[in-house]
Amino acid sequence: MKQLLVLGGGGHARVVLDAARSSGRIVAGVFDDRPGRTGQTIDGFAIVGDYAGFLGKLHTGIEAFVAVGANDVRLRLASEAPAQWATLVHASAYVAPSAVLGVGTVVMAGAVVQPGAVVGDHVVVNTCSSVDHDCVVADGVHIAPGARLCGGVHVGDGALVGAGSVVLPNIRVGAWAVVGAGAMVRDDIPPAETWVGMPAKRRQVST
Ligand SMILES: CC(C)(COP(=O)(O)OP(=O)(O)OC[C@H]1O[C@@H](n2cnc3c(N)ncnc32)[C@H](O)[C@@H]1OP(=O)(O)O)[C@@H](O)C(=O)NCCC(=O)NCCS
Incomplete structure (x- = not known):
């Protein structure tokens, strides 16, 4: 071992x-x-x-x-750190044989990564979340507990896809964007923006 x-x-x-x-x-x-x-x-x-x-x-x-x-x-x-990074998959997770996982990435308990998905380095695929077929998830992303990426979704570097959210097929979530917990995303999200709600909209920042 x-x-x-x-x-x-x-x-x-x-x-x-x-x-x-x-x-x-x-x-x-x-x-x-x-x-x-x-x-x-x-x-x-x-x-x-x-x-x-x-x-x-x-x-x-x-x-x-x-x-x-x-x-x-x-x-x-x-x-x-000049380390050799491990890839971890909880025994109760499912990762399809044709999916690719990067180094430093963890797939937590109950999560699912479907065929053709490409998941980058140092990604968290958290508890009971799912990354469906042909998704591309870049480095440093966090797919939070219960979040669901439908087929063909692209998520840019460092983005947070919040707990329990749903991202509809082929949507692009920009780098360092935040999808709020429980959101339903049906439009592409530009980099570094925070979107919340159902359907998700950009969260206005009050000044
Ligand atoms: C979206 C989010 C990033 C906003 O955080 P924040 O900037 O601290 O925002 P605040 O809590 O100050 O709330 C600001 C406003 O956004 C609303 N809001 C916050 N999160 C929301 C959400 N998920 N859905 C809908 N509205 C939300 C608040 O009600 C508030 O509205 P108001 O100004 O009308 O009162 C955060 O609430 C969130 O959902 N993060 C995801 C957390 C997560 O899933 N983490 C995984 C851990 S394992």
Whole structure:
């Protein structure tokens, strides 16, 4: 069984660790940079050090994973550390044989990735979400719990597709855009905009 180093010890890390455990990984250490965390445990896994400790372990060649929920932080940490990143799929998830998953990506419990989908690096396909046929999901995206991407959807780098939302077929969600929880997206979303509601509209920012 392959060993794994996990960077991050918060709530998102608990779910990543569950996916790692269910898929037979041996967690060789959890690292958390927050003061006072070293020496504590998270769901039975020991927090053995901070970020410097994590970097110090990378020479061992053990695969690693950034278990941080914030897309920008996860991508930054991944770009800064010279690690060999793992891909994790929870034992209860389904990933079609013709789907492609990048490195540093996790498919959580109950999630589904259908044929022809291409999912980039350091993506979170969260609990019971679905990525349907021929979707293209770029690096650092988070498909939140229960969100559904219909066939042929494109999601740009770093976007957040909020919990329980639905994105209709062939829609494009721009880089760093946010789809609000529960939204129904029927129009393309430009980069970096936040859209909410049913049907989803751009959220007006009051000044
Ligand atoms: C859309 C979102 C990003 C807005 O967050 P925010 O900027 O902090 O917004 P606020 O909570 O200040 O709300 C601003 C307005 O948007 C509305 N709003 C917020 N989220 C909304 C949503 N999902 N759907 C509809 N309206 C929403 C609020 O009611 C409020 O309206 P008002 O100005 O008329 O009172 C956030 O609410 C959201 O849905 N995030 C997704 C979270 C998620 O799924 N995370 C996954 C974790 S695993």
